Amino acid sequence: MDADRALLTPRGELVRGCAEALAEKLAGLPVGTARIDLDMSGVHFMDSAGLEFLEVLRDHGRRRRLPVTATRWNGQPRRILELAGLDTTDPLRSPAPHGTPPPAPSAVAREREERLHLLQEEVEQLRQAVASRPVIDQARGILMATYGCTSDEAWHILREASQLANTKLRAVAESLTACAATEGTPPPEEVRIALSRAAARRSSR
Structure with a gap:
């Protein structure tokens, strides 16, 4: 006391x-x-x-x-x-x-905020992947019919073409499915070249 x-x-x-x-x-x-x-x-x-x-x-x-x-x-x-x-x-x-200014965020609060941001990004990527799945599956089917390859090989061709053309995989798949449609337009030149190169690499292995 x-x-x-x-x-x-x-x-x-x-x-x-x-x-x-x-x-x-x-x-x-x-x-x-x-x-x-x-x-x-x-x-x-x-x-x-x-x-x-x-x-x-x-x-x-x-x-x-x-x-x-x-x-x-x-x-x-x-x-x-x-x-x-x-x-x-x-x-x-x-x-x-x-009206009093809030205290500076603690290290734990900052860590929580960073983790939340990463989780939000991951959820958005998963959402886009789910939304893209139908058109990607269609594009794989087109490649399988065109090059006589398996589903896995078609997937690798798509992914490699996306990297070669510096274009999102979904965009490559969309251009392929648009080309296959009635009165469809051919893919952009850089995508066509990338697809040909990726298919040639796959067949040579």
């Missing part, structure tokens, strides 16, 4: 039973305690029980109408707070007033 301020210094791990231990400690504080501060620098591990620990402290402060803080987080407990979306300076801090 420092006058009417209580300083608690938890040590070790915040695991099952820690919330109950804190509740017992809080109940034993002297009457007239006007503030409770927790120095968390001695805590090196916590699981979900650590969040219950914080709720006990928060509820005590609300019931007694006194300020409570839990500061100096580090290591694994700090990362748990980040993952939970809590303020790592003091997870018990009241929300900032309206």
Whole structure:
């Protein structure tokens, strides 16, 4: 105790039973305690029980109408707070007033954003691949009939032609199917050359 301020210094791990231990400690504080501060620098591990620990402290402060803080987080407990979306300076801090600039994003938040962006790109690629499947299958059929090759060989010809012409595989397939249609237009010259070269390479192997 420092006058009417209580300083608690938890040590070790915040695991099952820690919330109950804190509740017992809080109940034993002297009457007239006007503030409770927790120095968390001695805590090196916590699981979900650590969040219950914080709720006990928060509820005590609300019931007694006194300020409570839990500061100096580090290591694994700090990362748990980040993952939970809590303020790592003091997870018990009241929300900032309206109009206050948001804090700088944490490393975990940036990592989440990057992973989300990669997942969105992957989903978009898969969506395009599914949408392209019918026209690609048609183009493979055309190549199989034209060159007397297997389905796998037709796929390799398409893929190699796409690389040689520096054109998306779907665009190569679309030009082939358009050419095969009634009154269809021939593929662009660079695609025709790329297809011929790719087919010649395949037949020579």
